[in-house]
Amino acid sequence: RLDGINVSSENIDKFLDFDKAVRQVFMTKVFAYTKNGMLCNGKCVEIEIYGSIIYGAKGATDLTTYGIKYRSPGNGRWYNEGLHITDSTIDNFGTTFDITDIYAMSVTGGHIGSAMGGDGIIPSGSKTAVFGQPTSTACRNIKFANVNIYGNIEFAPVGGLEYQAKFTGCSSEMCKDANINIKNNASSITVSNHTFHSSKNGVAVVCQSNNFNISVNDITCDSSFVGGVHVRGAVGDNVSVRGMSYAGAGNPIYYERPILISGVPVATASMANY
Secondary structure, eight states, X not given: OEESOEEEOTTOSEEEEEEEEEEEEEEESOEEEESEEEEEEEEEEEEEEESOEEEESSGGGOTTOEEEEEEOOBXXXXXXXXXXXXXXXXXXXXXXXXXXXXXXXXXXXXXXXXXXXXXXXXXXXXXXXXXXXXXXXXXXXXXXXXXXXXXXXXXXXXXXXXXXXXXXXXXXXXXXXXXXXXXXXXXXXXXXXXXXXXXXXXXXXXXXXXXXXXXXXXXXXXXXXXXXXXXXXXXXXXXXXXXXXXXXXXXXXXXXXXXXXXXXXXXXXXXXXX
């Protein structure tokens, strides 16, 4: 039980280092200002964080830093099981959430963000969250609810992977390029009731090739965007966009394969052709 702990020094490499089997860790009202945040490598189970701040000391000067990093040695038995964060701030790292092996993860309320440049815009290479290819069979059940997201989210598996990820009632701001980037071979991702604003000529959601079961519902994009939802590549089924309020330049939707569209504004002649 870590309650009210204050750790503050940019010379500390990481705040917490969990190795092998770590169980039942509760963090409440913790403040950590270190180069990196928390490394979990092994079979870390039942990690709960409440009302805490984990803030990167290096910011944009070192984009190799991480806020919360999850890895496992694999071999089936050994994978991380649970990380649950409530009403906390995890911010100012090169990659704030660097996640591969985890069975269940939830972030509810609070603020998460990546390192930003002097202009207040997230620099290229800085990510709020990257979900990669697990070494075990588990990288599942990812939930973000009512979270302020400052930066880019990326799903980047090597082989086909169903993340069972859901973003509900969140807000994304200050992104370049793709705000939520669903790269090749990533599937089973839902984005609903999500507000995208204050980007640097960004696109709210990008789906690449070989994506399945992607649902984007009731999103809002302000005038800073050059695209709402882009679906690229010829392979991938069951992709739908239902409901969008779009004030940006260009088309609210661009796609290169058949998708389901409902409740999307017709803003240009090319949209009418769709």
